[in-house]
Amino acid sequence: xxxxxxxxxxxxxxxxxxxxxxxxxxxxxxxxxxxxxxxxxxxxxxxxxxxxxxxxxxxxxxxxxxxxxxxxxxxxxxxxxxxxxxxxxxxxxxxxxxxxxxxxxxxxxxxxxxxxxxxxxxxxxxxxxxxxxxxxxxxxxxxxxxxxxxxxxxxxxxxxxxxxxxxxxxxxxxxxxxxxxxxxxxxxxxxxxxxxxxxxxxxxxxxxxxxxxxxxxxxxxxxxxxxxxxxxxxxxxxxxxxxxxxxxxxxxxxxxxxxxxxxxxxxxxxxxxxxxxxxxxxxxxxxxxxxxxxxxxxxxxxxxxxxxxxxxxxxxxxxxxxxxxxxxxxxxxxxxxxxxxxxxxxxxxxxxxxxxxxxxxxxxxxxxxxxxxxxxxxxxxxxxxxxxxxxxxxxxxxxxxxxxxxxxxxxxxxxxxxxxxxxxxxxxxxxxxxxxxxxxxxxxxxxxxxxxxxxxxxxxxxxxxxxx
Amino acid sequence: xxxxxxxxxxxxxxxxxxxxxxxxxxxxxxxxxxxxxxxxxxxxxxxxxxxxxxxxxxxxxxxxxxxxxxxxxxxxxxxxxxxxxxxxxxxxxxxxxxxxxxxxxxxxxxxxxxxxxxxxxxxxxxxxxxxxxxxxxxxxxxxxxxxxxxxxxxxxxxxxxxxxxxxxxxxxxxxxxxxxxxxxxxxxxxxxxxxxxxxxxxxxxxxxxxxxxxxxxxxxxxxxxxxxxxxxxxxxxxxxxxxxxxxxxxxxxxxxxxxxxxxxxxxxxxxxxxxxxxxxxxxxxxxxxxxxxxxxxxxxxxxxxxxxxxxxxxxxxxxxxxxxxxxxxxxxxxxxxxxxxxxxxxxxxxxxxxxxxxxxxxxxxxxxxxxxxx
Amino acid sequence: xxxxxxxxxxxxxxxxxxxxxxxxxxxxxxxxxxxxxxxxxxxxxxxxxxxxxxxxxxxxxxxxxxxxxxxxxxxxxxxxxxxxxxxxxxxxxxxxx
Numbered sequence: 001x002x003x004x005x006x007x008x009x010x011x012x013x014x015x016x017x018x019x020x021x022x023x024x025x026x027x028x029x030x031x032x033x034x035x036x037x038x039x040x041x042x043x044x045x046x047x048x049x050x051x052x053x054x055x056x057x058x059x060x061x062x063x064x065x066x067x068x069x070x071x072x073x074x075x076x077x078x079x080x081x082x083x084x085x086x087x088x089x090x091x092x093x094x095x096x097x098x099x100x101x102x103x104x105x106x107x108x109x110x111x112x113x114x115x116x117x118x119x120x121x122x123x124x125x126x127x128x129x130x131x132x133x134x135x136x137x138x139x140x141x142x143x144x145x146x147x148x149x150x151x152x153x154x155x156x157x158x159x160x161x162x163x164x165x166x167x168x169x170x171x172x173x174x175x176x177x178x179x180x181x182x183x184x185x186x187x188x189x190x191x192x193x194x195x196x197x198x199x200x201x202x203x204x205x206x207x208x209x210x211x212x213x214x215x216x217x218x219x220x221x222x223x224x225x226x227x228x229x230x231x232x233x234x235x236x237x238x239x240x241x242x243x244x245x246x247x248x249x250x251x252x253x254x255x256x257x258x259x260x261x262x263x264x265x266x267x268x269x270x271x272x273x274x275x276x277x278x279x280x281x282x283x284x285x286x287x288x289x290x291x292x293x294x295x296x297x298x299x300x301x302x303x304x305x306x307x308x309x310x311x312x313x314x315x316x317x318x319x320x321x322x323x324x325x326x327x328x329x330x331x332x333x334x335x336x337x338x339x340x341x342x343x344x345x346x347x348x349x350x351x352x353x354x355x356x357x358x359x360x361x362x363x364x365x366x367x368x369x370x371x372x373x374x375x376x377x378x379x380x381x382x383x384x385x386x387x388x389x390x391x392x393x394x395x396x397x398x399x400x401x402x403x404x405x406x407x408x409x410x411x412x413x414x415x416x417x418x419x420x421x422x423x424x425x426x427x428x429x430x431x432x433x434x435x436x437x438x439x440x441x442x443x444x445x446x447x448x449x450x451x452x453x454x455x456x457x458x459x460x461x462x463x464x465x466x467x468x
Numbered sequence: 469x470x471x472x473x474x475x476x477x478x479x480x481x482x483x484x485x486x487x488x489x490x491x492x493x494x495x496x497x498x499x500x501x502x503x504x505x506x507x508x509x510x511x512x513x514x515x516x517x518x519x520x521x522x523x524x525x526x527x528x529x530x531x532x533x534x535x536x537x538x539x540x541x542x543x544x545x546x547x548x549x550x551x552x553x554x555x556x557x558x559x560x561x562x563x564x565x566x567x568x569x570x571x572x573x574x575x576x577x578x579x580x581x582x583x584x585x586x587x588x589x590x591x592x593x594x595x596x597x598x599x600x601x602x603x604x605x606x607x608x609x610x611x612x613x614x615x616x617x618x619x620x621x622x623x624x625x626x627x628x629x630x631x632x633x634x635x636x637x638x639x640x641x642x643x644x645x646x647x648x649x650x651x652x653x654x655x656x657x658x659x660x661x662x663x664x665x666x667x668x669x670x671x672x673x674x675x676x677x678x679x680x681x682x683x684x685x686x687x688x689x690x691x692x693x694x695x696x697x698x699x700x701x702x703x704x705x706x707x708x709x710x711x712x713x714x715x716x717x718x719x720x721x722x723x724x725x726x727x728x729x730x731x732x733x734x735x736x737x738x739x740x741x742x743x744x745x746x747x748x749x750x751x752x753x754x755x756x757x758x759x760x761x762x763x764x765x766x767x768x769x770x771x772x773x774x775x776x777x778x779x780x781x782x783x784x785x786x787x788x789x790x791x792x793x794x795x796x797x798x799x800x801x802x803x804x805x806x807x808x809x810x811x812x813x814x815x816x817x818x819x820x821x822x823x824x825x826x827x828x829x830x831x832x833x834x835x836x837x838x839x840x841x842x
Numbered sequence: 843x844x845x846x847x848x849x850x851x852x853x854x855x856x857x858x859x860x861x862x863x864x865x866x867x868x869x870x871x872x873x874x875x876x877x878x879x880x881x882x883x884x885x886x887x888x889x890x891x892x893x894x895x896x897x898x899x900x901x902x903x904x905x906x907x908x909x910x911x912x913x914x915x916x917x918x919x920x921x922x923x924x925x926x927x928x929x930x931x932x933x934x935x936x937x938x939x
Contacts, residue, residue, distance in 0.1 A: 397506020
């Protein structure tokens with residue numbers, strides 16, 4: 001579909017084609033809401049169901065049954081009557097629900113009566129020395145390569161970090177025949193104490209048995225080494241991983257280092273729309289403040305899925321449905337809809353084990369707040385020391401920091417440095433991340449060309465504001 | 469004046485306040501610089517970074533001379549900053565252009581310049597009006613829609629965000645006490661000293677210099693001064709980093725030393741710094757592509773909007789209080805261009821305790837009363 | 843760094859820095875380049891240090907390449923097309939390219 005084929009307005013615009021977006025679009029469209037779903041990837045599924053329907057991975061056991069569950073969501077959305085547009089990058093959303101979208105180099109502004117932002121999560125920045133070297137990737141990247149394209153690592157692969165996804169990825173890679181030299185487990189020992197109080201809830205959640213089985217599967221084949229400091233070495237690409245263990249420093253030659261410290265909401269679009277966010281001290285990230293229907297501080301804009309706080313794929317779909325139901329109740333009050341109570345119950349069950357996982361896998365401070373020449377902002381190559389020194393000058397927020405050092409000014413627009421910068425300033429100024437705040441984000445939240453921007457409609461007053 | 473904490477309290481941590489603080493510290497004064505928080509209105513993070521001369525001063529001839537004084541001082545000023553901090557603010561003065569995209573625009577330029585330079589008492593400097601081919605000799609990448617331009621050899625630009633950082637680095641090294649998140653609520657004068665009340669406590673100083681941008685309007689009356697302002701919003705579009713292609717700054721488009729291209733100069737009646745009008749960005753982008761067609765496929769990575777510090781007639785205000793001796797106010801739109809003046813000329817006047825009438829009398833806010841009476 | 847689990851399926855040919863590579867239909871440009879053993883996708887515009895994909899999900903911008911003459915495209919979001927010409931990007935992008 002081309003940008004020019006789109007209607008100028010829709011009752012509902014869903015942004016993101018992962019579980020939350022697919023479930024929301026399917027439910028809303030079936031209830032008669034005129035719905036369009038924009039997703040920037042070549043196919044739907046988001047990251048969790050990446051490549052669903054097109055993956056070359058034939059052996060279902062490799063990715064596991066939880067992955068294949070995504071097929072039902074995708075086909076339900078396709079059959080719902082919703083217009084699904086892939087390769088569509090949403091680069092702007094304003095408080096009046098005007099959506100800027102770009103498809104194959106052509107930009108359009110689309111008016112929405114309601115918007116569900118389902119832009120999901122991304123992996124937490126993992127700023128260690130050498131993390132910009134070719135050969136260092138996120139664990140999620142390796143998983144995406146496997147799901148979407150059936151690519152498996154060759155050569156010496158090391159996985160480092162902590163979190164449920166790390167174990168899942170390790171199991172998937174092993175099933176696909178990849179070798180893993182070692183897993184460097186960064187889970188701070190003290191976290192077990194903090195997590196213990198949440199264990200009873202976790203034991204009742206669906207994660208419990210799945211998680212244990214995964215751990216057993218991986219630990220039977222791969223050495224797991226506790227590490228509290230990790231450095232990637234190499235000149236033009238990764239050559240060696242050096243890490244500190246309880247018994248001293250070790251080094252391993254490596255071709256691929258996969259990093260993972262959990263996922264955090266991808267906040268850029270919602271923040272640019274003016275949605276109020278707050279610091280989540282358990283998940284150590286900013287998340288939108290949402291009501292029970294995932295409505296935000298901006299009227300008509302909901303944030304569903306992991307973008308509203310990390311809870312996993314199944315919960316994301318339920319959140320998408322709940323957000324869609326709220327839209328249906330407003331726009332199509334007579335429509336027949338599923339029982340909201342059931343959805344809330346499913347969601348509650350899914351969210352049950354989170355506290356344990358959040359506490360257990362909270363990354364150690366040294367992995368979140370780097371020192372010295374370690375790069376904090378990958379785009380502008382700003383180091384931790386520069387950020388700390390500038391905070392010492394009196395710079396007490398990320399926006400002044402951005403002005404002084406250019407951190408967050410590159411094409412990723414702060415996605416890979418925002419949390420690091422906030423946490424570094426908070427530490428240096430003896431403040432809190434909530435107090436320090438986040439970058440002020442403005443459109444375009446993804447780059448568009450000057451010609452695309454130039455092609456958009458403008459009023460006479462808007463022209464007059466520039467032409468003199 | 470025993471008991472004073474500081475010789476001078478400067479209110480406003482932007483370019484004007486930081487440059488003034490630096491100049492005061494160079495005079496050996498104990499300076500406190502009071503600033504607001506990270507998300508408050510900050511014109512100094514939203515300027516276009518020109519050190520600009522052409523077309524300044526229509527309606528107040530003295531402003532042209534004041535601008536040229538700063539433009540001439542800028543080279544030495546940036547050298548001083550580099551010596552103190554090791555940071556290069558990349559000041560360049562290759563001359564600058566104002567491009568016209570229609571005959572009407574070019575005629576309007578020529579007419580403004582003619583009126584400007586015909587004013588009595590105007591300092592003598594040259595601005596040329598050039599046609600397309602003359603412009604193309606210096607700016608080979610201009611598009612066919614560019615019908616001509618005005619050019620002034622005194623124009624230049626600087627890396628203004630690095631300037632901002634450099635000034636803060638320099639004042640830190642010179643012992644200025646920087647107090648962020650110290651929004652000044654009230655100022656009183658008791659026992660021969662000024663007391664600046666903030667949510668984070670009181671700051672006392674023998675003198676006070678208001679450099680708080682549009683907030684001077686609120687603060688100036690507290691010390692017997694006035695600063696009539698009319699804020700307006702401007703938006704800027706910024707591209708990814710590109711290899712150098714543009715040797716001269718254009719008033720609406722410049723390539724920074726880092727390689728990014730800044731495109732802008734919109735004016736909207738708004739005081740909401742968080743809002744952004746896409747249609748305005750779009751107009752800026754459209755004109756930029758007409759001016760330099762090779763930019764069409766370049767990626768826009770950021771936009772911003774900021775509130776211009778603008779006095780009611782657009783010219784600076786420098787004033788000292790008669791009722792509250794030791795209180796000064798500094799307001800101007802061109803915080804980058806005039807930075808050298810603020811650091812090297814105005815700060816020493818404040819340190820001495822009196823403004824030099826020969827230099828800044830035309831910029832007294834009393835001019836607004838004359839106009840009102842007339 | 844990577845190999846294909848399954849080497850069957852329709853193929854498309856494209857060029858990376860003039861060198862022909864074969865990709866599976868439906869591959870992203872980044873995936874095709876990784877499978878073909880391309881180690882460096884670009885050098886940064888700041889210090890010209892080498893980079894390759896980090897996230898493969900559109901957020902890190904380390905996979906920027908020039909595709910069919912247009913620079914700074916996200917290789918991880920764009921599908922391969924027959925005859926596509928991909929160039930790794932060195933340092934700052936050139937305006938007009």
